[in-house]
Amino acid sequence: MSTRVAPAFAAGPTDAAGGLDPAARSGYADHPPRMGFFTDTSVCIGCKACEVACKEWNKVPEDGLELTGMSYDNTGSLSASTWRHVAFIEQIVRAGDSRWLMSSDVCKHCTEAACLDVCPTGALMRSEFGTVVIQDDVCNGCGYCVSACPFGVVGRRETDGGAHKCTLCYDRIGDGLTPACAKACPTESIQFGPLDELRERAQGRLRELHDAGTPQARLYGEDPADGVGGAGAFFLLLDEPEVYGLPPDPVVTTRDLPRMWRHVATAAAALAAAALLSGLGQRS
């Protein structure tokens, strides 16, 4: 869909599909294949097993038990204490005919991750699997990642002041286990594996759905040429991304940072010049 090419600022080693290899860019010379999620929402049944499994495994605290009035979704959104979030959308196709959309959202583990770029302490880091992880013992709760993420994934937890998000179960995948959510998903809507395999599988699934008469099916986040260099966790959706609360065309903010620094430097020089010149003129 997009023909945008990653700028030189984001240059570095590439993976098989021609996208950037985030683990290699972060200095892992010899690393395992990039791992990720393919969430096929066309088979999601809205059971929320992923939400529960994630909470249990990662000891993520409760974050409010309120009725939201949003169909079956009383979780609301991803946050510091919600790392998988199942969205529910009930649509009327025509009178008397409705359809359900359900989708389990998660951190995208972006190839070009704004959260990681802006973190001033180095608490956010890239793992050898190419995933994006927050080191809780380093995070000082500055909140920069919260505003940098174009998907609204990271949050700052009230109770401990730190930023938290999905780790793609770093502790499980390091031991060769499947992340808790994918493990618990009864329909294999959440699939875990090497990213290039998942991308291939997703293309097959997309063709299948198109052939079966579901032209609305589309992939979201699988394209290495998109605004975040492709997501490590991508999706098959049955409607526009914004219907699910996802941004239609997110672009990592740091792509413009070189330009920002140039303008900052020019502005700083102008201020210095103006201040020094202000002393000229007749001394009274």
Add this chain to the structure above:
Amino acid sequence: MVPPAEFTSYYGRPVIKEVVWGVPDVPGYLFLGGLAGASSLLAASAELTGRHELARTAKTAAVGAISLSALALVQDLGRPARFINMLRVFKPTSPMSIGSWLLTAYGPAAGVAAASALTGRVPRIGRAATAAAAMVGPGVASYTAALLADTAVPAWHDAHRELPYLFVSSAATAAGGLGLALVRPEHAGPARNLAVAGASAELVARNLLIRRVRRAGTVEAYQSGRAGHLMAAAEVLGVSGLSIAATLGRNRVAAALAGTALVASSALTRFGVFYAGRISARDPKYTVVPQRDRLRRQDQAESPADAGLPAAGLVGQHGLLQCLG
């Protein structure tokens, strides 16, 4: 231009997270950091041209403002005791990291410069510190523009080219205004010049910024609600202060009045920009509509035959499927 927004969202929920930075801590810091950085420059300029009263006042203002800033920043952290972790790494991809290092270099220099000026001791070290603070000061006053712009917050990111100029002008307005208000007019020449230059540049920068965000589709965030009021008040105070300073700036009472108005105007600008960001993060339309529009333009560029039929696919699909949310 973004067409009148008809857009889809998930139950009207924001797409990006709300800004967690607090008020008044962070917008206050934007203001005080600018005041400090530009005051150090003003101090150096005054000292070079032998206006010691003005130099002393500007140095005191700088150290006062930067100390309050540091407190505000630490207080705004979720885990204040770990503020020192800011200095674990040096990361040019993080404006906050660069800012932390700038403040680490700047704070002590500004402190020594002020201490020496106020006590009259170690004048040579004082002069060196004055020069050092003046060298780092422009960075302290300007990097905060990148700090805000390097986020997914639409109203901030869209203004990333203009914010640095708005922020340094606002810094000059504040530093000049404070000198104008506190120092006897016959010694306040550089402050008056800086205030007039800053306030004039701020008018231009604000206009350019508004033009940019109008094209980007986020202008409403700057013109509505609290942000709109703050920006408007900043402009009124700025123009009033500027006119008085430029005409009656040599009169003690008029100078005090103009200076106060300009300092207030600078602060209101920072709060206005801050609130514009907050507003744009809270409403999904600021994220969805411009992105949708960008996709549409790209599609049109790729298949010019479809030009003139904007978003045919979108309309078709959504005409069929009406979202209950």
